[in-house]
Amino acid sequence: MDPVGPNNETILEYSVYDALQCGFSEVVFVLRREFEETFREQVLSRFNSFIRTTTVFQDLNDLPGKFTLTEGRRKPWGTGHAVWCARGVLKQPFVAINADDFYGRNAFQHATWFFSRPGVAEIPAFMMAGFQLANTLSEHGPVSRGICRTDNRGMLQNVEEWLRIEEFPDGIASCSSEGDDTQRFTGDEIVSLNFWGLTPKVFPLLEQRFHTFLETKSGDQKAEFYLPDALSGILSRSEATVAVLPTNDRWLGITYKEDKPSVTKAIANLVQTGDYPSNLWNKK
Numbered sequence: 001m002d003p004v005g006p007n008n009e010t011i012l013e014y015s016v017y018d019a020l021q022c023g024f025s026e027v028v029f030v031l032r033r034e035f036e037e038t039f040r041e042q043v044l045s046r047f048n049s050f051i052r053t054t055t056v057f058q059d060l061n062d063l064p065g066k067f068t069l070t071e072g073r074r075k076p077w078g079t080g081h082a083v084w085c086a087r088g089v090l091k092q093p094f095v096a097i098n099a100d101d102f103y104g105r106n107a108f109q110h111a112t113w114f115f116s117r118p119g120v121a122e123i124p125a126f127m128m129a130g131f132q133l134a135n136t137l138s139e140h141g142p143v144s145r146g147i148c149r150t151d152n153r154g155m156l157q158n159v160e161e162w163l164r165i166e167e168f169p170d171g172i173a174s175c176s177s178e179g180d181d182t183q184r185f186t187g188d189e190i191v192s193l194n195f196w197g198l199t200p201k202v203f204p205l206l207e208q209r210f211h212t213f214l215e216t217k218s219g220d221q222k223a224e225f226y227l228p229d230a231l232s233g234i235l236s237r238s239e240a241t242v243a244v245l246p247t248n249d250r251w252l253g254i255t256y257k258e259d260k261p262s263v264t265k266a267i268a269n270l271v272q273t274g275d276y277p278s279n280l281w282n283k284k
Helices: 011-021 033-047 079-084 105-115 202-217 227-236 257-272
Strands: 026-031 052-057 094-096 125-132 143-150 156-168 171-175 182-185 190-198 241-247
Touching: 011 033, 011 105, 026 033, 033 052, 079 202, 079 227, 105 125, 105 190, 105 241, 156 227, 156 241, 190 227, 190 241, 202 227, 227 241
Parallel strands: 026 052, 125 241
Antiparallel strands: 094 190, 125 190, 143 156, 143 190, 156 171, 171 182
16 A cells, blocks of 8 residues: 555556556456555545446455364465455456565556457466566565476466565576575576466366465464465366466565565656656545
């Protein structure tokens, strides 16, 4: 909900705007109930007359089958659970994104093209927008990124999480926490930033993976059911395919508080070049 645009637009408003330009017709916001009033007042009221909106709550008690909430659990169950919580309202192909990441319009264009292909909604066929690693780094510290491995058809094989990636004078590298193990990168590697094109076929698959997760980790107060991990598990069992569609757009996000000025400046530059209007919703 932190503003970054010239008229106090949030990052998620640029994603909503890009989705509108690419033919999407509805936005489903998954949030915790305690944020609802503030979110509606500060963010949703700005643009809900431009696109149909639905709010879904990520309820800790929304669990499959026989499972019940472990006493003392306060932490949300993670991004995989957040998407699964929207299963009751998502009846057609959709894009699942992080609300605090700026992806650029090309990713949404890719999703529109992918969903337009005949038969996509009938089988477990999904997509992911792939960003170049060099376009996703922070100037103010290391980041974690999921490095993607694809086959010769551009289909995702797996996503491997690398920690503490940053740019040094001699290139991009990931160092272990002890500093004694270094992996170097060219910057051209494709990474996942949680931009997934999915269909309702994903929900029973997510439920199966979430069920397995809860069988072993329901008592771990800090364990989270992450969407990339769930999709990697689905891929490992050949239960679905994920096409990786690369984009050259620069990702923007506020990993560190020092990132905000550069994000604000980057968006101001996009406004200046005409990529976005100075006021997204044209309100005086």
